[in-house]
Amino acid sequence: MKIDKKNISQKESITIKYFHKHTSKNFGIVSYTGEVGFDRTINQPNLHRPGLALAGFVKLFSYDRIQIFGNTEISYLNSLPIEKRKIIFENIFEFNIPCIVITNGVMPFPELIELALKKGIPIFGSSLDTTKISYLIVDFLDDVFANKLSVHASFVDVYGIGMLFVGKSGIGKSEVALDLVERGHRLVADDVVILTKKGEGILMGTGTSLGSHFMEIRGIGIIDVRSMFGVRAIRFQKRLEVIVELEVWDPNQAYTRTGLDITNIQIINVDIPIIKLPILPGKNITVVAEVIALNYLLKHYGYDAAKVLSENIQKKMERPEDFDISNVNYFEHDFE
Template sequence: PPRQLIRSIDRFIEFEIPAIIVTNNNEVPDYLIQAATRRYISILRTPLSTTRAVHLLSEYLEEKFAPRTSMHGSLVDVYGIGMLFTGRSGIGKSEISLDLVERGHRLVADDLVIITKQAEKVLIGKGREIAQHVLEIRGVGLIDVRRIFGIRGIRMQKRVEVEVHLVDWENAKEYDRTGLEDKTTEILGVEIPQIMLPIHPGKNITVIAETIALNHLLKTYGYHAAREFNKRLKEYMMNKDEVPLYQDHEYLKKDKE
């Protein structure tokens, strides 16, 4: 091979290179193979263009080396919103997930949710491969959601967008009744909305979960029900004195007639 090529290859492999990827199915020079073999460097060849290969490799490496954590809970896709149900063991997370799947929503993971941070503010959740889409229902045992409900009842992964933290109802405790102040929780440095949901026997948590998802969609599009109601209430209180005056005027007018 030309001396210039040999010098270029020698300088190139002086670095600690784990592998060399040759794109566009280009021919690999014999001297490069010999030099790489001496330094135990793998050579890979692909028909992909350089731009496409770099893009796919970058995505793969970002996913593999992304910050990750695991959380005890259940992740369900409800109306396109990734809802992470958390709470103490035995509070009913799996039962709620099963009920949601039966109503047409999709299970992502149960018991242990693996969460990775794949972008600046994007959290992706999925289940363990060995136990993916398997629900543990106390008193019943393990349930394979995919076998029972089919492919429409599962997802492989989903963005985590809302945490619904289930707590036991306490009569003496005050709970949020307006929702004016949005509470958040932090996972891997990313803040997401958190709903503290007290539960007790007879409370339809499934319908409430669906409502939380729809309400989150409304907030995403700029409509905040609690704040809108608060705004209307303030306007009403400011103008409340005008209503009786208007009514009195109408009554007086009718009396004269």
Template structure:
């Protein structure tokens, strides 16, 4: 994956962050190596130990007020120490007047300075999710993703097994398409996977024998969504190659994507099998388990209780000699 450049950030988030470039085209090709942004207040005050120079840095009202309070020579020394590091770029928030020394020294060091109209807290709130997403682990899988009763079902299986047809049938029943054939997956936090379609294939599906279809055009805009958390993987397999299929659900399977463990439901297919209804049941069963109701465990508990009752009855009758 190519590195994220300051130029990319400006192009993609310049409008949202209300950015104004103060140093011209200087340093726009500097890479942004880490997804963190912080305030350099201590460095401006002279404490440079443990300074995270690789981060983006934002000067808020406190930092600008501190610089204004310094004498010109002291202010220049403070900024020279700050800009002596290989900083990706420097932001100034709340449309504050920028010290001339900052712009001049930054230009000399080829470090871009950008000013935002946003307050510091709002600036952080908007830029942090963007940086997190841009640096998040990601992968692309051959699968189809649908939102079924609010549950993200990722359908996997060999090419031609019927993933797209299953999702199309789900859409016809009122569920929503997220991605077909190619799913781009991004990790959010420790255990959340977000799936989305490629920007070119969003809303489209390829149905063998029919070709490309525009799902939103056929079923309405409510039939598609841009992204969805992946919660269950539904593996479609050939009946002949499926082996021993799960019968009770007690021994739940799992799979890993980007190191995140997800429930895995393997469904062997044979002619006439209604995979669409099965997919709906998988989604509803997941919702039940999420709410604390596990049908397999409940049935197992009920069965064990009945067996215990029968055993007690047999023991009682075996001791009845009348």
């Protein structure tokens, strides 16, 4: 599997309009200033609590971040007379801040709204506490600004393991995915899979907004997996855990026989195990894929069949007198 760096993308900024559209829908964030300042941009995923800036110390003021007004900031501002608050807001708005989010369901000061409308700075509010809404916003922004890779593949949840099937066009990736869906597993995406780095060591996969659960089956055409198999047969995102590379059998290629040596591929600085699976007539790739998923689960829970067999062989070699080629030492009327 070759990674084309041209397919890796990352947003440099988003508009306040984009931010409000998604956070209002998912987190219940409301705008107190209408659509004023919706053309402003957010350029990074971090937030800032401007307590020191409100007190007058602006030397280290991270003004280019979303400003969060929590209980601490609101309590301090409540302790001040209106004229003093106006001066503070005027000083803050001298900086090019993207927007302000007021937490805990607190209504904004009228003088803050008045000045924000004049300066074109959006003021948002949330009924959630500061810790909760900050976590949700950062998680959303991390996802928006994360590196993303577009790959030609089929992505299926097999026994809870995210398996990405890659290979040359026409080798049968979609057919394997369809067979797995028919056996009760869940399709995440087919043809175009978007991989997003989510935190350290985690890649999340999803489809495109247009055709994530549509499949192209050569000889049949386009099918809708959700309509055909129901909602049980799909999911919208899944963590990528194993890559299965389908390729035509090559007698000169050395394929793994024991599984002791794990091969990884690095995708957006995340190591993912990759298994090369040769295609042969009569080989049931679907069942093999299920076995790969189950074997991954066993390894995750601490049992590695290849290592156990290797250790057993090593023990027998060390004590050959105990070695018996047969698994049982008696046969009587086919009873055990």
